[in-house]
Amino acid sequence: xxxxxxxxxxxxxxxxxxxxxxxxxxxxxxxxxxxxxxxxxxxxxxxxxxxxxxxxxxxxxxxxxxxxxxxxxxxxxxxxxxxxxxxxxxxxxxxxxxxxxxxxxxxxxxxxxxxxxxxxxxxxxxxxxxxxxxxxxxxxxxxxxxxxxxxxxxxxxxxxxxxxxxxxxxxxxx
Amino acid sequence: xxxxxxxxxxxxxxxxxxxxxxxxxxxxxxxxxxxxxxxxxxxxxxxxxxxxxxxxxxxxxxxxxxxxxxxxxxxxxxxxxxxxxxxxxxxxxxxxxxxxxxxxxxxxxxxxxxxxxxxxxxxxxxxxxxxxxxxxxxxxxxxxxxxxxxxxxxxxxxxxxxxxxxxxxxxxxxxxxxxxxxxxxxxxxxxxxxxxxxxxxxxxxxxxxxxxxxxxxxxxxxxxxxxxxxxxxxxxxxxxxxxxxxxxxxxxxxxxxxxxxxxxxxxxxxxxxxxxxxxxxxxxxxxxxxxxxxxxxxxxxxxxxxxxxxxxxxxxxxxxxxxxxxxxxxxxxxxxxxxxxxxxxxxxxxxxxxxxxxxxxxxxxxxxxxxxxxxxxxxxxxxxxxxxxxxxxxxxxxxxxxxxxxxxxxxxxxxxxxxxxxxxxxxxxxxxxxxxxxxxxxxxxxxxxxxxxxxxxxxxxxxxxxxxxxxxxxxxxxxxxxxxxxxxxxxxxxxxxxxxxxxxxxxxxxxxxxxxxxxxxxxxxxxxxxxx
Numbered sequence: 063x064x065x066x067x068x069x070x071x072x073x074x075x076x077x078x079x080x081x082x083x084x085x086x087x088x089x090x091x092x093x094x095x096x097x098x099x100x101x102x103x104x105x106x107x108x109x110x111x112x113x114x115x116x117x118x119x120x121x122x123x124x125x126x127x128x129x130x131x132x133x134x135x136x137x138x139x140x141x142x143x144x145x146x147x148x149x150x151x152x153x154x155x156x157x158x159x160x161x162x163x164x165x166x167x168x169x170x171x172x173x174x175x176x177x178x179x180x181x182x183x184x185x186x187x188x189x190x191x192x193x194x195x196x197x198x199x200x201x202x203x204x205x206x207x208x209x210x211x212x213x214x215x216x217x218x219x220x221x222x223x224x225x226x227x228x229x230x231x232x233x234x235x236x
Numbered sequence: 237x238x239x240x241x242x243x244x245x246x247x248x249x250x251x252x253x254x255x256x257x258x259x260x261x262x263x264x265x266x267x268x269x270x271x272x273x274x275x276x277x278x279x280x281x282x283x284x285x286x287x288x289x290x291x292x293x294x295x296x297x298x299x300x301x302x303x304x305x306x307x308x309x310x311x312x313x314x315x316x317x318x319x320x321x322x323x324x325x326x327x328x329x330x331x332x333x334x335x336x337x338x339x340x341x342x343x344x345x346x347x348x349x350x351x352x353x354x355x356x357x358x359x360x361x362x363x364x365x366x367x368x369x370x371x372x373x374x375x376x377x378x379x380x381x382x383x384x385x386x387x388x389x390x391x392x393x394x395x396x397x398x399x400x401x402x403x404x405x406x407x408x409x410x411x412x413x414x415x416x417x418x419x420x421x422x423x424x425x426x427x428x429x430x431x432x433x434x435x436x437x438x439x440x441x442x443x444x445x446x447x448x449x450x451x452x453x454x455x456x457x458x459x460x461x462x463x464x465x466x467x468x469x470x471x472x473x474x475x476x477x478x479x480x481x482x483x484x485x486x487x488x489x490x491x492x493x494x495x496x497x498x499x500x501x502x503x504x505x506x507x508x509x510x511x512x513x514x515x516x517x518x519x520x521x522x523x524x525x526x527x528x529x530x531x532x533x534x535x536x537x538x539x540x541x542x543x544x545x546x547x548x549x550x551x552x553x554x555x556x557x558x559x560x561x562x563x564x565x566x567x568x569x570x571x572x573x574x575x576x577x578x579x580x581x582x583x584x585x586x587x588x589x590x591x592x593x594x595x596x597x598x599x600x601x602x603x604x605x606x607x608x609x610x611x612x613x614x615x616x617x618x619x620x621x622x623x624x625x626x627x628x629x630x631x632x633x634x635x636x637x638x639x640x641x642x643x644x645x646x647x648x649x650x651x652x653x654x655x656x657x658x659x660x661x662x663x664x665x666x667x668x669x670x671x672x673x674x675x676x677x678x679x680x681x682x683x684x685x686x687x688x689x690x691x692x693x694x695x696x697x698x699x700x701x702x703x704x705x706x707x708x709x710x711x712x713x714x715x716x717x718x719x720x721x722x723x724x725x726x727x728x729x730x731x732x733x734x735x736x737x738x739x740x741x742x743x744x745x746x747x748x749x750x751x752x753x754x755x756x757x758x759x760x761x762x763x764x765x766x767x768x
Contacts, residue, residue, distance in 0.1 A: 065593045066530055076537055111423045115448045117764045118425050119473025119554060122517075125423050126543075129536035143421035158767075159373035159395040160447045161426055164418050166394075190470050195380055195389020196373060196451030215473065217553060 115158030472765030478707025490701030499563030563689030622710020694722030731765030
């Protein structure tokens, strides 16, 4: 037990204030995110992420938002297990035909108003997989989409920026 | 001295029992030797391969024109002691009937059902008549990998849920069923798990996969080499380096193209980085699944920092599209040599300190020891590879046992455990991190000078190639055959997950339902890599 406490104390908080990776400040995006979520979602934005057929690259980057460097929960964003608890849906693609009905049902199970973001090149336009006997391509070919976040896969910082833009568009006066 | 090939005598053995075997030269398939058989001898091949001690590696089919008409060609790859053999036969497209190998090799079950769904080959004596890859997007009478099936297909307006798949039911007093998925609670890939349980104890788990089937094999057809490398890099996004490497290796073998040494070493550097990123992330995720948040955050932090270096050095956090036909996309800036040395040393130290803390906690040991045991017998029967196999006594690693450059010039330890529980898989992966850190040091020290890419040249039509790479999940097999104009006629990537998904069904038996997440994560099969 003492070792854990020692490690925690020595390491301190690693959550980043200003990343030095040539990208806009994480905190800046985060603070805007927090402000918009405060204004429109009562301080808490619940997101349900669904892999609708992706290669798993997008999921790894969405997962990274929960690591202590990005720690997206501090801005009021949390990922939920049920679409019934969600304000926003993040769907990665391409939508495989075998996931088409599951995706529709997830969408229908989410209470309105709901925001839908298509994640990644495949979610946005079908990517490497396009449309085929096995793939419906972009998420928008199956359900209405409010915003897309490009990238193969989008980096965690771009995911945050995309989420911010999607809710800013919807915010009063935004 | 060349080590003895443990499969050299195998064709003769087949001939001795009356099997007509033709040994064919196929440089593209090296190191595997190619043998041709009559379809009537296919069953005996399976039985003999098993008694010879071969591991069943993969099976794939393709529609081809031969002198005797349009045929479905079926290939099966075996391995023994690091030697590979591809056995090939062909059955008429009009009546494609072939004996199943599942009776000799349980691991052949789903791959043969995949071939049945995709090409219409009927495997006699196959114990399971249910479809596997096919859900409701195409009909039972359609076979997407046949040439008269257009890539666009003729899918229904909306593809229905596949709710009539017959799961095996356990019955009895107090038995209940838990259906899970395809949409899971976490931020993970989709698939369906059907548990039969009594109280908290799992009597039986049955997997239903195929939800992420994206037609990879079909849409590979007609691609140029660089397009195939991009597609291969998305077979399973977490293994983008290993799959791209295996596919490029296959294409380069088909073309007879020599890759510059520096490119080969850089590929290995990326592949070891990918191995470490995934192992580090998964060890954290396993700790999360036993509710040890401290461990999760620590390892998640290490993974993030590691990925950032990959991005700085190679331009992408997963190093996607960095491996290209003929070499690598960009050279490594010399300033990263020292930085990566320091990073490797530091990561080793950090993990050492964390493990000292974690090993000190009886509550962690309690959750992982004796949990999710895959016995060596089961691992052998299924042909499990990678850390799942190596934690259950399957002492095999392509890098060591069938070494491809640059691993033929490097020495490293391949960890081996026998108990096969979650703990053994976690230990194996921790030891693999240590071995990979050592490899990274050696790769940085020995990085040859020179170009990083050879000019691509179109292979002759019909040229075939085989790529065999030890990805972080284990052995990846990649097969390509070219058609005219340097275009791909057939691509088949066999992700190691094909061998470990069935293992999960066995190792969860008699465990409690709440231990399923950590058992699943300790195996971490790829859905996308399996579903194709």
